[in-house]
Amino acid sequence: MTRIRHLPLAAAFVAAIAASPQARADIFSFTDERGVVHFTNIPGLDRRYKLIRREAGSAVPRSGQAWMPSEADIRRFSSIIDVAARSHGVEAALVQAVITAESGFNPNAISRAGASGLMQLMPDTARRYGVRNIFDPVENIHGGVRYLRDLLAMFKGDMRLALAGYNAGENAVIRAGNNIPPYAETQNYVPKVIQYYHRFRAKPG
Known part of the structure; x- marks a missing residue:
């Protein structure tokens, strides 16, 4: 930003x-x-x-409809996502949903908080999961999916809490009594990612 x-x-x-x-x-x-x-x-x-x-030729979302990345962007990283999802036991649709919300499938995205890459890894998280080049799609996706896997395990498969942890940090979820923290960004983020998740699950193929 x-x-x-x-x-x-x-x-x-x-x-x-x-x-x-x-x-x-x-x-x-x-x-x-x-x-x-x-x-x-x-x-x-x-x-x-x-x-x-607006990029020439890009579609304008209907009112109330979440923005979705182009099919070309999705296909560009689909094989990496599929491999990472299978390797780490996380649904590919959930990985796609997180990437959509985090970076819009832009591998060079940098947030105002300093998170970077497709899955918007913070530097500490990247180091924790052995990501050396945070802008490399393979490293970034594998690191992000491993973090997502660990959050799902930590919160006993509760997707809402895992996503809240991904956005605000697992300690924020714990401090909130294993609930979604009362941060506007996180309160908006969780249902948005779940909406993307259901849309990706519903896609053919």
Whole structure:
């Protein structure tokens, strides 16, 4: 995520993002209470973000319908996801759902909190699971899926709590009495990922 204070520079920044071969062309923005302009190329990161530039040919979601990545993006990483899911005993649909919510299938995504890559691993989590190159799709996905597996085991298969732990950290879930922590981001994140999960499970093939 990038913050820009001066709107003329912001316009130039938008053009630079759109021209970058590594960035998604859909660009979202909002201006905070201090007048700082925030940009991201990750859909669904924060409710305040509004779409300001759409990739040519990309579909506009229907009202109330969650954004979904393109089939090309899904296919690009499907074999890695399938291998990681089978290796670590996690449903591929759940992995796809987490990636959709975390990075929108952008392997170069970086969050304002410092999480990186497809599954938005924090540096400490990446080190815990032996991820050396956090932007490498294979390493990032395997590290993220192993973390998700451990969270599911920790919370006895409760997907809601595992997802809350993935978003806010397992200790936050424990401090909340093994409930979803009372953070707006986490309260929004869990049902959003579950919605994506059901949509991926319903996809043919």
